[in-house]
Amino acid sequence: MHGPRQRRAMRLLLCQVCGGRPDHTEQGWLWLLKDESRYAGWPEGEITTHPPVCRLCGALSALLCTHLWQGAAVAVRVGKPIIDGVYGLPYAVSKPWMTPGKPTVILHGDPAMPWMLGHQVAASLTKVTITDLPTLRPEDLTDEVTDFLRKATAVDVARLLAKVGGIAALNR
Known part of the structure; x- marks a missing residue:
């Protein structure tokens, strides 16, 4: 995201x-x-x-x-x-560089927070x-939603149509 x-x-x-x-x-x-x-x-x-x-x-x-x-x-x-x-990359101080660790979540108050490069x-x-x-309900299929679905991939649309009752829902 x-x-x-x-x-x-x-x-x-x-x-x-x-x-x-x-x-x-x-x-x-x-x-x-x-x-x-x-x-x-x-x-x-x-x-x-x-x-x-x-x-x-x-x-x-x-x-x-x-x-x-x-x-x-x-x-x-x-x-x-x-x-x-915060989710991001924690850094460790190592001479002569700062070394990034694996992406993780660090909670506020953790002493490692100042060394975190936060992303989310x-x-x-x-x-x-x-x-x-x-x-999904039939009334959810507004023009905006159906326009989006017309641009979606065939697999996405097939999965969705199976849930809402077929192609007739898109052709109303």
Whole structure:
């Protein structure tokens, strides 16, 4: 994701795709995560660099984003996201140069923070509830969405059409 756009979306809790207001209910903001349920207690406390999403962008992303459909996508409601870290390259002081480490998240207050070349804002997700993935509805297929889909790849469109009921949905 584009660095400045990611930081703005995370700081202001905007949809990471369209930049609009993310879906929000009494349980919290809608986030899409890659399934990491093999870890005890997940998704509570998950640290992510991905901002929340609106319902429509969440539904499209779950269908079209390779990062989500190569692994299982999980939708969660986050009652309290805490912006508390930075993702980037930590540097170690070694003579005569500074040596970059592997990309990682460093939380605020970590003594390594001054040596971090940050790329994205990270948030800890708390008060998390797993919920159903958002789905596309026929009324979601506005002119803007159908124009996007007409430009998408055949594989993307085939996957989407299987979910929304065929080509007739695009020809309305």
